[in-house]
Amino acid sequence: MTVYTPLCFRGKKILAPMVRVGTLPMRLLALDYGADIVYCEELIDLKMLQCKRVVNEVLGTVDFVAPNERIIFRTCERERHCVVFQMGSADAERALAVAKLVEGDVAGIDINMGCPKEYSTKASMGAALLSDPDKIESVEDTVNLVKRIEKTGIAAIAVHGRKKEERPQHPVHCDVIRAISEAVSIPVIANGGSHDFIKEYKDIETFQKATAASSVMIARAAMWNPSIFRKEGLFPLKKVMQDYIKYAVRYDNHYTNTKYCLCQMLREQLETPQGKKLHAAQSTQEICEVFEMADFYEETAAIFEAKKTSVETEAEVEDDEVEDPDVIKMSVRFDKREYPPQITPKMYLLEWCRKEKHPQPVYETVQRPLDRLFCSVVTVAEQKYRSTLWDKSKKLAEQAAAIVCLRTLGVPEGKLDEGENDLINKRKREDQDHLNNRDHGEDVAEPSLKKANFIEETSDMNVPKMPR
Structure with missing residues (x-):
């Protein structure tokens, strides 16, 4: 089995459900719909260590910015007590340095020991850690591995119920997750049920019972329709996509990521006229036009421009006050x-x-x-x-x-x-x-x-x- 090891949640009780993957707009949308905890996408330690922490007063966010000005991680006050920073690392010292960099802006730190993709395993991260006894104490099987990890003082462990060579189309191994849940005293978070179990909110409880886990982590099902966290039932996809676009515009999400997330929601509708227009969109403004939200985009852009001008004016006045006359x-x-x-x-x-x-x-x-x-x-x-x-x-x-x-x-x-x-x-x-x-x-x-x-x-x- 592949495992994720959340290091801490600052004492927050871990509840079901939670979403595992997402940039800020998707995470906020999941919280709106009922998720208790949200995870960022996996971010590599070396990339994060190059970043500077910058308070973005125009957007009301905290940005971790790379030397090339690219935003690597963006968060905000709304999610500070419920966002988990998921890190890819193969070095304890680097992982600790990243944890110290972001600890004031997140609720928990997660070391990804489950990613089976080549970019991760080639760098001795993700699932590669499972076979490296120097990185995570020597083990003979999954249950013993989790017991040893438990002794390091982690607050919870997330288990993706597939082997590292398996993929989403393979059945999830609920029996192994259950064995782990019964073997340790810390909370176990069950992951991997999107394909076989989770189609709507009530299925989350079914998956939780099948694995005897403390809570459930959802990735693909939450990408397909984040309103899966609603006890009252799924929202129509049109509303979900419009709600998502509002957050994407509000927090200046890069249009390529916005388009990717919307394509994940459309899925079988990608060949419809709307899906083809989305695929052809080359900017956030064009995406808004596809979903009949051009007016919203223009109004929001005008608000941001006014904020930016105000912030720049205040800064220039402040500069002038201390400047050489x-x-x-x-x-x-x-x-x-x-x-x-x-x-x-x-x-x-x-x-x-x-x-x-x-x-x-x-x-x-x-x-x-x-x-x-x-x-x-x-x-x-x-x-x-x-x-x-x-x-x-x-x-x-x-x-x-x-x-x-x-x-x-x-x-x-x-x-x-x-x-x-x-x-x-x-x-x-x-x-x-x-x-x-x-x-x-x-x-x-x-x-x-x-x-x-x-x-x-x-x-x-x-x-x-x-x-x-």
Whole structure:
């Protein structure tokens, strides 16, 4: 059997039923319909350890954000006392570090020792842990394994009633789950009944009795229709999908995941006109249009835009209160479409400083924790310049600061509408010389030194964060 090992639930009584898999919109929907506990999708420890914890004041969420700005895990206050963080790990120290990272935002931590998929087992995670006595004490059979795990101090254990080589189409082994339930004193959570048992709420109790488990964990049946948690019976699928879409829009769920979840709900209806339109959708807005929710999308988008503007304004006021009053400011952004290829304001500013015998420009960049945006201050000839607008990257923020400086000095910044100038002509001459040298068979590796004057100077400094 494959097992999951929830480490703790902060003293919360474990009840039936619960949903095992899902991003934030699906988890919240399951809670609305009656689930007591919800699990996130399995998240790999190495990926989580790269993340920063960010409070998203626009959405009202806590986001764990990877270096590439991708949201790896998103949660909110509504589910804080009932969401279990499911982790893939093959290393105790890494698992502990991740647990400490998220412990203040979740109700429990679960180590996945059941995933049979290759990406998990190849990394010695999931079901691979079951055969590694160094990772989970030596065992001879499933019941003895669970007894040994129980001694580590876990609060509960979830058992998926199939062997690691079996798949959902194979029958679930209720007798083995029952044997485990009877062998240990901690709560046992029965999983794997979607295919054989669980079609509606009353089937949850049937599965629980068959396994003698303390509670029941549901994955696929809950994906097909999350209203399976309703004692009063299933909601029509149209209502369920619309309820789900509202959460997906409200919490800015990526449209590919939203589409996947809706496809899981439609199942045999995927070949209908609506199903085909869903399959063709390439954005959250298009998904909303498929389900006659375009007005809801536009209204919600407008609300978020207003919130974002309000938050940014408050942050800018706060920044201004603590900022050096001698900094020259303008409201500008850098748009690379307005400049020739390989020509930027930073290059122009650097060239101007060299002509005027000034030290090269110095950029100081900070990141705002509120929204992870950047602002840069450039110092030229002992005067500081910056844009009042915050940008999504350090490079864009530095270019904006350079623009402010150039415009204050009345110096060309290289825009297409300024026409050709000495710097662009010099670049063209160098490019032509490079081509001529290549045509004559000369070594073209060295001439890159000729371009040194026009390569942007960049700082290796780490970007600090603005204090809150």
